[in-house]
Amino acid sequence: MIQSLLIANRGEIACRIIRTARRLGIRTVAVYSDADADALHVRSADEAVHIGPSPARDSYLVGEKIIAAAKATGAEAIHPGYGFLSENAEFARGVIDAGLVWVGPDPASITAMGLKDAAKQLMSDAGVPVTPGYMGENQDPAFLAQEAAKIGYPVLIKAVAGGGGKGMRLVEKAGDFADALASCQREASASFGNAHVLIEKYILSPRHIEVQIFGDRHGNVVHLFERDCSLQRRHQKVIEEAPAPGMDARTRAAVCRAAVDAAKAVDYVGAGTIEFIADGSEGLRADRIWFMEMNTRLQVEHPVTEEITGQDLVEWQLRVASGEPLPKRQEELSITGWAMEARLYAEDPARGFLPSIGTLDTFEPGGGCRIDTGVQQGAEISPFYDPMIAKLIAHGPTRDAARSALAGALDDSAIWPLKTNAGFLVKALEHPDFVAARLDTGLIGREGDALMPPARPGEEALADAAAALSRGGGLAGFRLNAPVRMTGSFLLDGEEVTIAYDPREGGEGAEEVLVAEGGQVWRLTRWRAGGAGGADASDGAILSPMPGRIIAVAVAAGEKVIKGQKLLTLEAMKMEHSLVAPFDGTIAELNASEGAQVSEGALLVKIEKAE
Template identity: 55%
Template sequence: MFKRILIANRGEIACRVIETARRLGIETVAVYSDADAKAMHVDLADYAVRLGPAPARESYLRGELILQAAKDTGAEAIHPGYGFLSENADFADACDKAGIVFIGPPADAIRAMGSKSEAKALMGKAGVPLTPGYHGADQDPAHLKAEADRIGYPVLIKASAGGGGKGMRLVERTEDFDEALASCRREASASFGDDRVLVERFVTRPRHIEMQVFADSHGNAVHLFERDCSIQRRHQKVVEEATAPGMPEDLRQRMGEAAVAAAKAVGYRGAGTVEFIAETRPDGTPGDFFFMEMNTRLQVEHPVTELVTGQDLVEWQLRVAAGETLPMDQSEIFAFGHAMEVRLYAEDPDGGFLPSIGTLNRLRLPDGNDIRVDTGVREGDEVSPHYDPMIAKLIAFGDDRKEAIRKLIAALRATEAAGITTNRDFLIRVLADKDFQDGTLDTGFIAAREAALLPGRARADESVLIAAALAVLDGEAQSARRRASAAGDPHSPWAMATGWRLNDSGPVDLRFRDFEGERSVSARFDSGHWRCRVEGGDPIEALLLGWDSDGLRVRIGGTLMRFGLDRTGERFTLFSPSHTYVLDRVDPLAAATGADQSDHALTAPMPGKVTAVFVKKGDTVKAGTSLMILEAMKMEHTIKAPADGVIETLPYAEGDQVGDGAVLVTFEGDA
């Protein structure tokens, strides 16, 4: 076994690898960019080496710097994690030439499976079922469109070198093919440096089921059962579970055999995932299946497999890379219970799922009750625009699927993250959906239920506003007590916690603003409690019972309530079991700050890079016209005209970097 390894990654996967390495007595070397100098994985590792500036292309994607760090620290092997260089065959080759073990498959296997078209050809020879499509070398747009017309719509355009949902476009009409192809190629080029694509028939009501495979250098290969990743949004996985609901045993066996055959066909070694699309039968169970791709690395969702098999897949990786045989053969591997994972992201579901950048002012993650949390961040850390915005993976284990769902919902309700926007509430709604709980799954699940799953931001109700008001009043009372204590007079009326006010003759008026506007709360202290009235409502008795790191406990009317609470400046983030509320306290005496927003301008929703501009000054555009494309967090975001108008200014050109809130386009008309 290795004495020291380097982890060529960051965030939760780096922390995850460090955990297993430490248990096995292996020293670890972390690498980091300037943005990650104080990151959790840096603190956990035994050694840490700076790579360079924040952009990944100047740090985590610099293979030569990582190899030099391994040499300088005496690391015998490099674990690539997932993403970055994990499926880079040239890097695997470079490790081999440097005499450093790459904890992953051989470079030839990465190349064979890294090209979707080449992988399809190999799988066909190995007898693995394939989806009808075009996987050829002719990349002329006219030829690709003709192939799509031949296959029949809907079709899926996929980046040949793609993965992780990047570089994929669903096309339902021949008229939309050209624009979708151009967009897919741009994203593929930006994400993978390769704009080649393939075209496949899109299976209606598909189930996305993948098999975890493992192989060693002694000719052994096994599978560790399947994961269902059908709950997706735009090809990005939202919920992952093991094993697949409703999976017939004969289908499981055939799919497992096909996955092992795929691994053997490319001389595989280490951890890999063979992904299949299965057509949904009338009874909702998976039926005929087709090979999609093979991910030649550990997957983000590997914890669900670990929980149902009782195996540590990172330990398996390390042992296989060190030349050992697989820890088990197929007859010794069993699955028991049910595991389910969701990814908590810093993103805004009500704002088109755009990434949310900022500081984690508050972070409370669940603990216990068969809940596993994999994270690479802590309270106070920054969510950077440079990397994937995942905060944590929450994984629940239960005796059966219903129990796993119940535990995972409870875990999400105990999760609180403030300072950024998260998808917590959205995930709760997905898990609570009746069809999901019944196991009625397909990859179009979220799109078909958007109205229910994305109802819009929850407006703060009376209890939320009163709770925020009590927090303000308590904060002011504590400030008064601190001033009195500093003055050496603990008996001063300023030190009283009863809400006493000099010449008290009326209520305290507080104003709060949320996404729908401002509302006031009038509060008056009377006989040991506050009498509060929210604008437009009736008076109600309220009392603050306690406020600590666990949250705010209040009695409003006759009801006891608890809210998680973060107060940063005059911004209040309150967490109920199913909703997150953000309120800003408004000081009516304060002067207005900031420039007025023009009704005739579009601003950048986040920092990013302009990758395409489709209009010029003076152009007349219609509502919905694509104006430009902004690339941020490794995703493309199309900026469209909100209404008819005439382009007045375009401050940025293709290739320019823009900041959050930068004015991208102004209009002369009513846009």
């Protein structure tokens, strides 16, 4: 067994790997950037090495620094986690050439499956069913548009080196193809250093089914059953579960067999996931499930597989990397109960899911389920990395039991002052279609408004909070044999509100209280004259919603614009955000240039309203 391990990652997955390594008696080494100097994974490891400035391109994506850190600390092996360099064949080869153990598949397997077009061709040759589309070398926009027309709209444009929902665009009609292609290629180039794309048919009732596979160096390959990751927002997984609802034994056998065949086709070693797209319009059927791509690493959603199988997949990775055979044979693996995972992000659904950056003054995820996190109360959420702060995983005897437990844990979560998607996740888990397992990847897109959490707490919660702010003073409003009610003005997250409450339930006269309900948290404070309300763009001032880099400017000073017209595109936390005109008018001031770094709240554009 490996005796010492460097984790070439950060946050939740680094902490997750450290937990298993410690249980196995393996010494751990963390790496960290400037922004992560006091991070939980750094404090959890036996040793930690600084590897550079905060931007990932200067630290976590610099393979030479990571390998040097492993050598300097005497680490025997490197585990890449997920993201960053986990599917970088060149880095894997560098680790091996340095005489270190690479906890992952062979570089040749990563290369074979790393490009979506080549992988699909390889799978087709191996007899694994693939979705129809264009996977050729010709990247001329006009030619790609012709191929899209041949396939038939709607189509998906996908970066061949993409992943995590990035470098992917749905195009529903020919007129939108050129803009979508340019945006996809730009994002793919920035995120993966490769602008090459493929085009494939978009399945109208798609379900995302994936199979966890594992191989060793003794010729063994097994599957650990399937996961359903159909609940997605903009191609990013939101809630994952295992097993897949509606998967009968015959279909499970067929799709899992195809996954094992896919792994064997590239002599796969270690943990991997074979992703399939299914046409769910007539339920899950073996003849309507096609290979989509392979992820040659551990997945974010691996805990749901661990929960239903009782296996520690990180331990499996470490044992396989140490040269041991797989811990279990296929016939020794079975499904017990149901598991469901939600990704908790520091982001604000009310502001288009923009990441929320700052200090976690309060971080209290709800109980009753497994919580995988890389932060603690008081941690800083920076603009440099993905804003996922925790994964909540529930396991129960049935799907509904797991769903209810997960919703309850999210409902009980209290996180402040950063905004999170907890309320949105509760709404999603309680949506009638999700409850009934009527799933497809477009559910959130269709039901977006219905999934938005309320803008303010319920009246009962507000009344309790107002009473807690009260000093329990006189009985204004008293009537014999009637409840005592007072009406007062307060500030709810800076907005003035009027609340009726019972002063007899008053607290200690606090200056502010936090109101937690449905996974959301608001701050209620005493009203004072001059209290500021919320800011918006009603005066034509377009402010940067967060720190980031301007990657495109679509207007010029003096130009006339119409409501909803795109003004510029901001790249932050690995995502593109478009800022649009709030009304018809003229660009009176433009403080944005392509490539410029901007801070949160910076005035980017000023629009004079049309008369």
